[in-house]
Amino acid sequence: MAQARRPFLKMNGLGNDFVVWDARDQPLRLTPEVIAKLGDRASGIGFDQMITVERSPAGVDAFMRIHNCDGSQVDACGNATRCIGRLLIEETSRHVVTIETNAGLLHASVGTARGSITVDMGKPRLRWDQIPLGEEFADTRAIELQIGPIDDPILHTPATVNMGNPHGIFWVKDIEAYDLSKVGPLLEHHPVFPEGANISLAHIFAPDEIRVKVWERGVGLTEACGTAACAVAVAAARDKKAGRKSTIHLPGGPLHIEWRVSDDHVLMTGPTEVEFEGEIDLETLEWVRTAPGDADLAAEAFA
Ligand SMILES: N[C@@H](CCC[C@H](N)C(=O)O)C(=O)O
Numbered sequence: 001m002a003q004a005r006r007p008f009l010k011m012n013g014l015g016n017d018f019v020v021w022d023a024r025d026q027p028l029r030l031t032p033e034v035i036a037k038l039g040d041r042a043s044g045i046g047f048d049q050m051i052t053v054e055r056s057p058a059g060v061d062a063f064m065r066i067h068n069c070d071g072s073q074v075d076a077c078g079n080a081t082r083c084i085g086r087l088l089i090e091e092t093s094r095h096v097v098t099i100e101t102n103a104g105l106l107h108a109s110v111g112t113a114r115g116s117i118t119v120d121m122g123k124p125r126l127r128w129d130q131i132p133l134g135e136e137f138a139d140t141r142a143i144e145l146q147i148g149p150i151d152d153p154i155l156h157t158p159a160t161v162n163m164g165n166p167h168g169i170f171w172v173k174d175i176e177a178y179d180l181s182k183v184g185p186l187l188e189h190h191p192v193f194p195e196g197a198n199i200s201l202a203h204i205f206a207p208d209e210i211r212v213k214v215w216e217r218g219v220g221l222t223e224a225c226g227t228a229a230c231a232v233a234v235a236a237a238r239d240k241k242a243g244r245k246s247t248i249h250l251p252g253g254p255l256h257i258e259w260r261v262s263d264d265h266v267l268m269t270g271p272t273e274v275e276f277e278g279e280i281d282l283e284t285l286e287w288v289r290t291a292p293g294d295a296d297l298a299a300e301a302f303a
Contacts, residue, residue: 006282007290009087010045010275013079015223015252017275020051020083024062028052030282032071037285039069045278045287048219051080053087060098060105061088068218075102076164078226078268082108082117086272089117103164111269118269121227124234124259125162133160134194141239145192147183155183155201159235163266165217166197167231171241175201175213184215198225202232208246210236223252230266233257 009020038044052065085108088097096109111118128137148154158168199215214225229248236242255270280287
């Protein structure tokens with residue numbers, strides 16, 4: 001049966017962008033092929049992740065299903081959790097909402113800076129089989145892995161962290177000195193990461209200030225990755241390279257991360273943006289913008 005035109009929202013967190021469907025009353029399941037077509041920036045809507053908001057089986061505010069733009073389904077997306085948190089906070093007029101994900105229940109709340117949202121991303125998982133890694137490593141702060149010549153590796157001994165999804169973090173002196181679009185795919189699919197991994201280059205340039213560039217699993221280079229920011233902050237604090245609160249500077253802007261001492265939870269704070277509202281014909285995949293987003297509305301207000 002032909003599906004009617006479906007409304008969607010285009011949102012982003014620091015340029016890490018999403019198409020968001022409200023499927024709470026009208027279920028929506030798209031094939032990986034259709035998701036990949038929609039995600040294509042040349043011929044589709046274009047996004048890093050597709051987020052389907054569904055009714056929560058656990059009975060909390062909503063369930064959030066996450067697909068990368070290659071069509072793969074994944075368990076966690078930090079920036080999208082902030083975006084969905086914002087929508088639910090606006091909808092319910094509450095200060096805190098709970099979002100069910102395949103990585104657990106996450107709480108989103110109004111952040112301290114204007115317009116910002118804080119998400120409690122839960123506890124990082126640090127054991128080799130939780131990340132998961134393909135073989136046993138007693139210490140996941142620096143695992144044996146290198147690419148390039150044995151005696152002069154290009155990148156080596158990453159820290160590994162699971163924030164609901166797997167992350168490998170390489171400490172470097174200059175994140176721009178590497179072509180992450182070349183080494184990223186090799187590392188994402190390295191056999192040491194049986195489920196693949198998001199790969200970060202990280203440089204601590206001042207106390208608790210870390211510059212990060214991310215190659216996202218199932219996507220490629222992105223402007224920002226919330227779970228990577230959390231993973232880097234945890235890896236830095238674990239290794240005493242930084243304190244429990246740090247600012248992670250991504251190409252799209254900064255995220256503030258706290259790895260709370262009292263309960264080991266990781267809190268991520270940063271902005272969200274509605275880019276526009278749209279509608280799509282799911283038969284033909286033709287889509288149109290139907291309403292402006294935050295930036296256009298702000299511009300209109302000052303015109
Ligand atoms: N952009 C996200 C991470 C999305 C999932 C990731 N690509 C994976 O495959 O694990 C974020 O903000 O965390």
